[in-house]
Amino acid sequence: MKIVLDECLPIRLRLEFPEHECVTVQYLQAKGTFDGPLLQKIASAFDVLITIDGNMQYQQNFRKYPQFSVISLSAENNSMKRLLPLVPAIRTALRTIQPGQHIRIP
Numbered sequence: 001m002k003i004v005l006d007e008c009l010p011i012r013l014r015l016e017f018p019e020h021e022c023v024t025v026q027y028l029q030a031k032g033t034f035d036g037p038l039l040q041k042i043a044s045a046f047d048v049l050i051t052i053d054g055n056m057q058y059q060q061n062f063r064k065y066p067q068f069s070v071i072s073l074s075a076e077n078n079s080m081k082r083l084l085p086l087v088p089a090i091r092t093a094l095r096t097i098q099p100g101q102h103i104r105i106p
Contacts, residue, residue, distance in 0.1 A: 001020045001021070001047045001048060001094060002020070002021045002023075002045070002046040002047045002048070003017060003020050003021065003023070003046065003047065003048045003049075004023055004024070004042050004046045004048070004049050004050070005024045005050050005051075006025055006051035006052065006053060007026055007030075007032075008051065008053055008078055009024075009050065009052055009073075010078065010079070010080050010083070012080065013050075013083055016084070016087045016090075017090075017091070028041070035053070035060050039060060039062075039065060039068070042068070043065040043068040044067070044068075047068065047069060047099075048069045048070070048071060048097060049068070049069075049070050049071070050070075050071045050073065050090065051070065051072055052072070052074075052075060052078050052083075053072070062100070062102050063100070066099060067099045068099065068100070069097045069099060069102065069103070070101075070102045070103070071090060071094075071102075071103050071104075072103070072105070073086055073090070073105050074104060089105045
């Protein structure tokens, strides 16, 4: 599975998913790109975006990208300390997520 980590997530979080091709928005040289243009850029080349931006689901129409999925994380902050406990749930979501689906991980 081809995954993109949003720029608001630590770059080293990608190391938690060695079984997938996981890159960051920074790696794609898209840092600072607004959500809409970012989704347009990555939706055709990747399977999943992982973000901690809880408002993205209300600001973007994910139905425009039926081949692409989004996993939104809910954490106190974006530190590795807060995100590492979510990794098992993210891995489970990656195994079950379907194209066009949005999953929120509390």
